[in-house]
Amino acid sequence: MKTAEQILMKESLEKDEIIYLLSTQDKAERNLLLETAGRIRKEYVGRNVYLRGLIELSNICRKNCLYCGIRKDNKKVERYTLDDRQVIDTVRQALDSGFGSIVLQSGERTDKNFTSRVARLVRQIKEISGGKLGITLSCGEQAPETYREWFEAGAHRYLLRVETSSEELYYKWHPNDRVHEYSNRLISLEALKKTGYQVGTGVMIGAPYQGIETLAEDLLLFKELDIDMIGMGPYIPHEDTPVFDPEEDLPSPAERLELTLRMIALLRIIMKDVNIAAATALDVLAPSGRVMALLAGANVFMPNLTPGENAKKYALYRDKPYFEGLVSSAMEKVDEKIEPAGLKIVYDKWGDSPHFTRRVVIN
Ligand code: 5AD
Ligand code: SF4
Numbered sequence: 001m002k003t004a005e006q007i008l009m010k011e012s013l014e015k016d017e018i019i020y021l022l023s024t025q026d027k028a029e030r031n032l033l034l035e036t037a038g039r040i041r042k043e044y045v046g047r048n049v050y051l052r053g054l055i056e057l058s059n060i061c062r063k064n065c066l067y068c069g070i071r072k073d074n075k076k077v078e079r080y081t082l083d084d085r086q087v088i089d090t091v092r093q094a095l096d097s098g099f100g101s102i103v104l105q106s107g108e109r110t111d112k113n114f115t116s117r118v119a120r121l122v123r124q125i126k127e128i129s130g131g132k133l134g135i136t137l138s139c140g141e142q143a144p145e146t147y148r149e150w151f152e153a154g155a156h157r158y159l160l161r162v163e164t165s166s167e168e169l170y171y172k173w174h175p176n177d178r179v180h181e182y183s184n185r186l187i188s189l190e191a192l193k194k195t196g197y198q199v200g201t202g203v204m205i206g207a208p209y210q211g212i213e214t215l216a217e218d219l220l221l222f223k224e225l226d227i228d229m230i231g232m233g234p235y236i237p238h239e240d241t242p243v244f245d246p247e248e249d250l251p252s253p254a255e256r257l258e259l260t261l262r263m264i265a266l267l268r269i270i271m272k273d274v275n276i277a278a279a280t281a282l283d284v285l286a287p288s289g290r291v292m293a294l295l296a297g298a299n300v301f302m303p304n305l306t307p308g309e310n311a312k313k314y315a316l317y318r319d320k321p322y323f324e325g326l327v328s329s330a331m332e333k334v335d336e337k338i339e340p341a342g343l344k345i346v347y348d349k350w351g352d353s354p355h356f357t358r359r360v361v362i363n
Contacts, residue, residue: 004029008036013270018216022262030262037265037297038341044272045299047343050351051331052136052277053094053102056306056314057082057118061107063140063180065163066173067207069238069315070107076240080310084121090305091125094133097327098347101134103159103302108140115146122153134350136200141184144191151195157352158192159200159231160185165221166214173207173243189225198356200229200275205263206256207235208243215259219267222274228353229300230267233279234260236317257285261296268297275300275353283321291337301334301345303327 004024007017021033058081059070070077094102104121122135136157137150147158164170167182174180192199203218222230234256237244251259264276277300282289290301304311305327314320335345
């Protein structure tokens with residue numbers, strides 16, 4: 001087997017080499033992995049950290065993902081939907097705080113009331129920001145016509161996590177029925193790309209039954225799908241979900257944090273010019289989890305702007321952080337921590353994925 005140093009000098013990495021770098025217990029090798037990712041990041045996407053303001057439109061969801069706190073059958077969740085005024089107020093706050101881009105995220109609904117409302121909100125956000133705000137949607141699997149309607153309204157990026165590259169594992173994490181079809185995930189990602197979106201996907205890390213080999217395959221899948229943006233976060237157990245099992249042999253929180261950082265670093269090395277988000281779930285595992293992700297190669301930071309009383313109800317996992325207070329002071333704190341590494345938060349920029357720009361120019 002090659003050493004980390006030899007592997008990291010290669011043009012492209014094989015599965016067993018990725019597995020080696022995900023699992024090496026040698027501190028110097030681990031540090032070399034993160035340093036290499038940091039160098040590649042500066043070379044291919046620069047020093048900038050782009051901002052997205054996250055607005056969680058509604059926690060109503062038609063799906064029953066077995067790990068998720070807001071799954072349809074969790075009767076303990078108080079359901080909410082932001083009204084137009086709440087959305088628009090939050091958008092104005094994002095604009096005033098210097099956000100160049102927002103993400104409108106929601107539990108999955110496919111009814112016409114919902115899909116038309118999202119289109120209308122996108123148009124409204126475009127209008128009130130004078131086209132200044134980039135708009136990303138994250139509203140699950142939809143019909144190709146819906147993706148097109150939202151794109152034509154002005155959304156230009158879409159996030160849909162594939163959750164795992166293993167179909168077998170997918171059905172351990174989801175009911176095996178018509179609403180949860182692995183093939184439809186992949187079909188949806190393809191439809192999004194065809195429509196013209198910058199496409200984002202991602203996986204959970206350290207979740208039940210997963211294993212390192214699947215994580216290596218996840219990274220190779222992102223490459224195969226030629227994805228523009230990736231968000232990967234650690235799995236955080238939620239006690240009101242079917243996969244929650246206190247006896248389950250999960251990687252420890254520290255191991256899940258470490259695995260996520262290595263996955264980010266490896267992805268930066270493998271795909272180089274993609275946008276990588278520092279997932280919110282990291283902050284559950286360490287006070288500066290997201291900052292650690294930025295230092296490991298992520299270049300997108302996504303503060304949650306959902307009005308406080310609702311953000312608490314969008315509890316995908318236990319202890320999900322929500323924000324109370326001044327967004328600007330939270331960002332100053334992040335800036336202070338990333339500055340020694342030569343990174344900085346940039347304001348008022350869309351911060352598109354350079355990978356997308358290249359992908360579109362080439363095709
Ligand atoms: N832990 C971590 N991430 C989760 N998600 C859902 N439930 C959990 C959990 N328990 C993630 C999924 C989903 C995204 C919106 O949140 O990856 O795609
Ligand atoms: Fe719904 Fe997303 Fe949770 Fe699945 S992960 S239940 S689609 S909110």
